[in-house]
Amino acid sequence: MATVEVTFPPLPAHVRTARLVATAVARRSGMDESLLDEVRLAVGEACSRAVEAHRRHCPSRPIRVALCDDGERFEVVVTDAAPADADVEPGTGDSASAESPAGRNGTASGAAAVAAPGGGAPLQLPAGVGLAVITGLADDVRISPAPDGTSVAMSWKRRSAIA
Amino acid sequence: MPSRGRPPRRRDDAFTALEDFVDLKLGHSNKDGIEVVDVEGEIDVYTAPRLRELLIELVNKKNYQLVVNMEKVEFLDSTGLGVLVGGLKRVRAHDGSLDLVCTQERILKIFRITGLTKVFGIYESVDQAIAARKAEK
Numbered sequence: 658m659a660t661v662e663v664t665f666p667p668l669p670a671h672v673r674t675a676r677l678v679a680t681a682v683a684r685r686s687g688m689d690e691s692l693l694d695e696v697r698l699a700v701g702e703a704c705s706r707a708v709e710a711h712r713r714h715c716p717s718r719p720i721r722v723a724l725c726d727d728g729e730r731f732e733v734v735v736t737d738a739a740p741a742d743a744d745v746e747p748g749t750g751d752s753a754s755a756e757s758p759a760g761r762n763g764t765a766s767g768a769a770a771v772a773a774p775g776g777g778a779p780l781q782l783p784a785g786v787g788l789a790v791i792t793g794l795a796d797d798v799r800i801s802p803a804p805d806g807t808s809v810a811m812s813w814k815r816r817s818a819i820a
Numbered sequence: 821m822p823s824r825g826r827p828p829r830r831r832d833d834a835f836t837a838l839e840d841f842v843d844l845k846l847g848h849s850n851k852d853g854i855e856v857v858d859v860e861g862e863i864d865v866y867t868a869p870r871l872r873e874l875l876i877e878l879v880n881k882k883n884y885q886l887v888v889n890m891e892k893v894e895f896l897d898s899t900g901l902g903v904l905v906g907g908l909k910r911v912r913a914h915d916g917s918l919d920l921v922c923t924q925e926r927i928l929k930i931f932r933i934t935g936l937t938k939v940f941g942i943y944e945s946v947d948q949a950i951a952a953r954k955a956e957k
Contacts, residue, residue, distance in 0.1 A: 669864075669865045669866035670866045672864060672865050672866060673843070673862065673864060673866060676864075676895075694926045694929075697895070698895075698897060698930065701864060701865075701895070701897050702897055702898055705864065705865040705897060705898075705899060708865060709865070782898065782901060782902045782905055782934075786898045786901070786902070786934060787897075787898045789933070789934065790897070790898050790930060790933055790934065793933035793934075794933070
C-alpha cells in the first residue's frame with residue numbers, strides 16, 4: 658500500500674510540486690540525505706515525461722504518483738493515462754516538444770544517451786534521455802503497461818540495507 | 821491583536837521551498853567579448869523554455885561566444901540539458917562556443933550520467949571559462 662499518493666493535472670508547473678512531495682516523503686521515511694537528490698531528479702524526469710504525454714493526448718486526466726516505503730526500499734511509481742503509442746520525451750531537443758518513441762520497455766541506457774560526444778554534429782539529445790537518467794539514478798527501474806497508460810516504478814535501497 | 825507575520829518555519833520542512841519559490845532568474849552581461857548568462861533557480865520542464873528563449877535571443881543578436889554560469893542553479897533535469905544542447909548547436913552553427921560554469925556535484929551528476937561532460941566545456945569559475953576560451957583563439 659502506498660505511503661502517500663498524489664494526483665496532479667498535467668501542467669509543467671506541478672512537476673516541481675511532485676518533486677517536492679517526493680523529496681519530503683523520502684526524507685520523512687528516513688532515506689539517506691545523499692539519495693534525496695536522486696529521488697528528486699528521477700521523480701521530476703518521470704513526471705515531466707508523463708505531463709508531456711498527457712498534454713498531447715489526455716490533458717483533462719490527472720497523473721498519479723505513489724510513494725511507498727516498506728522499510729527496506731523506497732519506491733515511487735508515476736502512472737500516466739496516455740495511450741501506449743504516445744510516449745514522449747519532454748523537450749529534450751532544440752524544439753519545445755520533441756516527440757520520441759522512448760523506451761517503453763525500460764531499456765534506456767545512460768551510456769547511449771549522447772549521440773555526438775566530442776562536439777560533432779548533430780547535437781540533439783536522443784530519445785529516452787529522461788528514462789536514461791532515471792535508470793542511472795534509481796537502484797531499480799520498471800516500466801510497464803498500466804490499465805490506461807504506462808507506469809514508471811523506481812526504487813532505492815536504503816543505505817543501511819546495502820551495507 | 822495577533823501578529824499577521826508568518827510563523828517560524830523549520831528548515832527541515834521541504835515545503836519551505838514552495839513558499840520561498842524562486843523558479844528561475846536569468847541575467848546576462850558581456851565580459852571580455854563573451855556573453856555570460858547567469859542562471860539562478862530551477863531549470864525544468866516548466867522553466868526551461870525561458871532559458872531557451874534567452875539563448876535564442878542572444879544568438880540572434882550575434883552573440884556566439886557564451887558562458888552559462890550555473891553556480892546558482894538548484895535543479896537541472898533533461899529538459900534543461902536539452903536547452904543547453906540546443907544552445908550549443910546554435911552557436912556552433914556560427915563557429916561559436918557555449919561553456920558552462922558549475923561546481924555543484926548534484927548538477928554535474930546529470931551531465932555525467934548522460935555523457936554530456938564530453939560535449940560541454942565545464943569550468944569552475946566564469947573567469948576560468950573565459951580564460952580557456954581566449955586561450956583557444
